[in-house]
Amino acid sequence: MTENTRNTTVVVTGASGRTGSRVARSAQAAGLTVRPASRAHGFDWQGRSTWAKVLRGADAAYLVYPSDIGAPGAAEAVGALAREAVGAGVRRLVLLSSRGQDRARDAEEALHASGADWTVVRAAWFAQNFSEGPLVEELRLRGELVFPAGEVREPFVDVRDIGDVVVAALSAGDRYVGETIAVSGPRLLSFGEAVAEIAKATGRELSYRAVSPRAYGENLLGFGVPAREVEALVEAFAQLLDGRNAYLSQGVREVLGREPRDFAQFARQAAATGTWTE
Numbered sequence: 290m291t292e293n294t295r296n297t298t299v300v301v302t303g304a305s306g307r308t309g310s311r312v313a314r315s316a317q318a319a320g321l322t323v324r325p326a327s328r329a330h331g332f333d334w335q336g337r338s339t340w341a342k343v344l345r346g347a348d349a350a351y352l353v354y355p356s357d358i359g360a361p362g363a364a365e366a367v368g369a370l371a372r373e374a375v376g377a378g379v380r381r382l383v384l385l386s387s388r389g390q391d392r393a394r395d396a397e398e399a400l401h402a403s404g405a406d407w408t409v410v411r412a413a414w415f416a417q418n419f420s421e422g423p424l425v426e427e428l429r430l431r432g433e434l435v436f437p438a439g440e441v442r443e444p445f446v447d448v449r450d451i452g453d454v455v456v457a458a459l460s461a462g463d464r465y466v467g468e469t470i471a472v473s474g475p476r477l478l479s480f481g482e483a484v485a486e487i488a489k490a491t492g493r494e495l496s497y498r499a500v501s502p503r504a505y506g507e508n509l510l511g512f513g514v515p516a517r518e519v520e521a522l523v524e525a526f527a528q529l530l531d532g533r534n535a536y537l538s539q540g541v542r543e544v545l546g547r548e549p550r551d552f553a554q555f556a557r558q559a560a561a562t563g564t565w566t567e
Contacts, residue, residue, distance in 0.1 A: 297320075297321045297322065298321070299322070299351065300324045300350035301313045301316065301324065301350075301351045302332065302334070302350070302353055303326075304330070305329060306353065306355075307415060308385055308415075308452065308455075309325075311451060312451070313325060315453050316452075316459070319460055321459070337369065340373050344373065345377060348381065350379055350381070350383075351382075351383050352385065354385075356518060357387075357522060359525050364395035367384065368396075368402065368403060371384075371405050375403055375405050380404075380406045381406050382406070383409075383458055383459055385455075386409050388413055388529075389528065389533045389534045390528055392524070408465045408470065409469040410455055410469075410471075411538075412446055412451055413445060413446040414443045414534070415447075415448050415451075417555070419483065420559040423512075425564060428487065428495055432496065433495070435500055436498075436500070436505065437499065437501055437526050438479070438480040438526075438530045440499070442478060443477065443480070444474045444476060444537050444538070445474045445483060445555075446474045446549065447474065449550060450472060450474075450549050450550055453545055454470060454540060454541060458544065470544060471540050472540035473537050473538040473540075474537075474549050474551065475537070475549050476537075477537070480499075483552060486552055486556045487556045487565060489553075490556040490560035491560045491566065493566075503523060
């Protein structure tokens with residue numbers, strides 16, 4: 290794909306999800322044609338018969354595996370979809386991965402081996418995990434976040450920055466082919482400090498309570514999350530929240546030439562829409 294994005298069609302998996310929706314918006318703003326790939330549009334990561342139709346005639350694709358990039362079966366699915374994409378003439382692929390997660394490397398290697406012109410974007414913990422998904426309900430309804438992060442500090446990344454980096458990589462010809470781009474926010478915060486930022490933005494009293502990954506997994510089982518998925522998440526939390534990710538990555542600055550969005554900005558904007566208001 291050249292730097293001229295006119296008539297370029299990009300398949301966006303998870304197009305209605307946390308990152309896919311931002312990739313789709315950023316791609317449209319850049320003049321690319323977005324082909325959403327989600328169950329609502331007839332695409333299913335677990336249904337290989339649904340892949341050919343969404344790939345046909347496309348120029349590039351953004352791959353985000355549902356639930357977690359280190360989940361059981363993720364590497365096999367990523368590799369299979371990447372190979373089918375290459376076979377259909379869609380060689381330019383960008384995969385969303387995770388910083389510091391050992392199991393994520395299997396999916397990355399599967400992408401590398403597919404023959405694609407690949408780029409991997411390794412992301413820090415999403416700022417939007419606090420505003421979209423189960424964490425927001427705890428804060429909104431209970432005024433407390435219970436999570437297995439201890440006092441570990443994390444450079445929370447705004448998913449809008451992920452979307453912009455993905456599209457910049459897709460639009461830059463061969464510049465980022467074969468590269469891994471790590472992205473984070475501009476500063477380190479503990480989960481307690483992040484909740485304090487949200488409290489400041491909302492004017493509410495909010496608190497954070499740390500629990501062990503295993504205790505958190507038991508809570509997920511109680512909510513009906515499948516045991517295999519819980520096991521993978523507990524392992525991922527134990528890895529990602531052990532302090533290994535308490536550093537900044539420069540991918541946003543290097544690719545976009547600007548500072549990444551700060552968590553306080555995210556919190557103010559999300560609070561303004563009533564995200565954490567009862």
